[in-house]
Amino acid sequence: MSLYLTLKDQLLKNILEGSYGSGSVLPTEHELCEQYGLSRVTVRKALDELKKEGLVSSVQGQGTIVSHRRGGFHSSLDLIALVAPVHSPFFASFMEFFERAAEENGSLVLFKQDFKGSALHSDELYFRFMKKNIRNIVLWQQTERIDFELFSRLRAIGMNLVLFDQMYETDVADVVCLDNHHAVVSLFNEMRSVYSGKIIFIGFGGMALPSEVLREQAFMEVSGTESGIYTIPWGHDIETETIGLLERLRVDHILPAGILCCNGPIGLAAARYLRKHGMDHLPLAAIDYIPEMAEYPMMAYRQPMKELAEKAYQRLAVQNNHGEDWQARSFQLRGEVIHFDT
Amino acid sequence: MSLYLTLKDQLLKNILEGSYGSGSVLPTEHELCEQYGLSRVTVRKALDELKKEGLVSSVQGQGTIVSHRRGGFHSSLDLIALVAPVHSPFFASFMEFFERAAEENGSLVLFKQDFKGSALHSDELYFRFMKKNIRNIVLWQQTERIDFELFSRLRAIGMNLVLFDQMYETDVADVVCLDNHHAVVSLFNEMRSVYSGKIIFIGFGGMALPSEVLREQAFMEVSGTESGIYTIPWGHDIETETIGLLERLRVDHILPAGILCCNGPIGLAAARYLRKHGMDHLPLAAIDYIPEMAEYPMMAYRQPMKELAEKAYQRLAVQNNHGEDWQARSFQLRGEVIHFDT
DNA sequence: CTAGATTTGTCCGTATGTATC
């Protein structure tokens, strides 16, 4: 590879890592010459490339600074990268709707597998996206920690971002997610209307999932107590952990109780457990709809996957088309309660 | 978009569709001017771009022709597109190993969802890949029909291709797949060594899957008869269809028999059926390993997913590095028989 | 072999819109 391309890559890397500090002023051309042992022509050629791609801009007598866009980047929606844990059971549905929306508008969707949020903590992935001029990203991340500093830098140099299933609002990206509060409250009230006993919540421990936090909060709010929240560890086998938890609850006489599960697999595991132990009559509800649930007397909160996917695509289009006028927004979409009465 | 870029896209589209006939000679610059109502400068600029990217070449006094490489294309392995049915149960394992191999060598892997092979029949997808300069493709396709003409054109203009799980040999792509013959013969012989009765094969009807054809052939060969092959329709619910088939076989007194299943889900469905009807003692085997199989007395043929994935990546690297010297090869890798004795 | 037609390669000048100085 030519010297100026190597330097260009290096500068891009530095920009993404935030090495150029708060003012975002690059070293002068002269300094770069000395640092990398290159002639001024080569340095200028590298900077020219970055300017062409809109990553930096330079003012005579002042220096070269990293771009600091706040709005959307007017590029093409040809290609969208969807960063997600591909094997999450609900990815299939989201993916299908998202891809359909994208293809109807002539966009190609490529997926980047993200094992448990690891992709989010590395600049490396975004460095590669920028190198390949992939500037439209939808992120479905399953960790609570997000490097907003990095996202801010990405936005500044011209990357369009949409976060899916994310609890924080931010001004660097649109956020599209389920109305978790509505989901929990709806299910709780439906259960309460047919059952006057204790209702407990089963979620994931360690607050690994952003939506989990919101669901727990909503449950505390609607139930008026913190005592009914139980968790299984995140990342382990859900079936095993749920059964283990329910067994302990039964021994401790916390069961019988109504059970509100924070997601589908937990709900299904609970349904099987209840049937096996003759506790079918207890009200059971879960966020997320899984076809197999129809075999059990339970409730599910179906996420509006189609609407979520279409909204995510639409916001990416807005960022592309409205450029500087774009302003980050957050969207909570509501699903619906489904009753399975067998 | 500028006129010359529009023309460039149009020409690329025509090239991929094979519109320029056998000789692959593009219209003259003058003809293109008339056809599209553009000046010669604009036409030449579009052609220049295509030349730069290696898609066409022109000789003074002769004309412009579409490139006709036969070897690999020396590009960068930065980005690899893996076209596959993402939700195939075995994709997860292949994907994981492939991505690991790729990341160890600094390549980024992006997935393109391919619903039942539809992506293969459209030039559109490859057109987009070329537009984005994505020139390394691994294809895991689940249909028997492949447009080798298209692949040949893709190879000619500089796309590197590896086919996974494919039965045909071709000189335009490397092929990496399971040694299907070895799989069927190994399982058959293991069953025969403990069971002297009739052994039947359950596969998919309609020959939808390339590997399916090979597995049926191998079974006919090793069993010495065509009569023991039964099929369920491809694309329907495997569990339901398998149970339906076995029920018919039981009524027709074809069961009891040893059962060799062409894939894992069929094997699991059969295992459940046999247990339910007290036929646990019948020998049962399946190609593909699924953890849940451990709960039943059966055999599985574990595909060498790691080796398959690494080989696929390695061949892509060969196509990149060896350029014109590369020659297409086909690789059949062997797995191993696993016994579950409960 | 030559002459002429064809086709690409390389100039020239002109004009416009945009971004930068």
Next chain:
DNA sequence: GGATACATACGGACAAATCTA
């Protein structure tokens, strides 16, 4: 606001290579 540079686009002219009659 004027000057400059650059990318895009058009028209024309001629040179150089190639093919064909």
